Amino acid sequence: MKLYFSPPSPYSRKVRIAASLLGLDDRIELVITDTVNPQDAIRQKNPLGKIPTLERDDGVCVYDSAVIVAFLDDLAGGGLIPSERDARFAALTLEALADGLADASLLQVYENRMRAENERSASWVALQRGKVERALAALEAAPPAAVAAPAQADIGAVALASALGYLDLRFEGAWRAGHPRLAAWLDAFAAAVPAYAATKA
Known part of the structure; x- marks a missing residue:
């Protein structure tokens, strides 16, 4: 493939x-x-x-x-998307939230990278920033279960780690200061899942 x-x-x-x-x-x-x-x-x-x-x-x-x-x-015969209904939809919902967080972050980057300065929209960037801030606040208030071993990672956790990694990459990790519980969650994920470091840009 x-x-x-x-x-x-x-x-x-x-x-x-x-x-x-x-x-x-x-x-x-x-x-x-x-x-x-x-x-x-x-x-x-x-x-x-x-x-x-x-x-x-x-x-x-x-x-x-x-x-x-x-x-x-x-x-692969399963492993990342839980089979039990409640766990499955919890993981898929977290994946959707994480992907939306990544979407809003990426759109802010594209606004500055793809548009001439006189064409950029401050209100559009603020709209996307608001999505990021609300997502981070919700996740800080109720972080996902900690991932202490690769077998504990589901698709929600993988998507969230990837989205937060993008914030580290493009926004210099500024999100971490106001979200210590979420930052600790990501650090634990990174320590438990070698593929996280291996896929760092």
């Missing part, structure tokens, strides 16, 4: 950590992708030109990150 990805992408990191936890990383060839380049193969693999995209061995492409992880989890 081939994973079209970019190292800084929190969604790519989520898939790479998931693949490692499921024991599938040695079956996946990593293909660094430039989504801005119109000549990049990603536009033939995914009509949206988005990463990550997984090309299966049969040539069929799977996207986006949540679907890729669900496919890999199924391929």
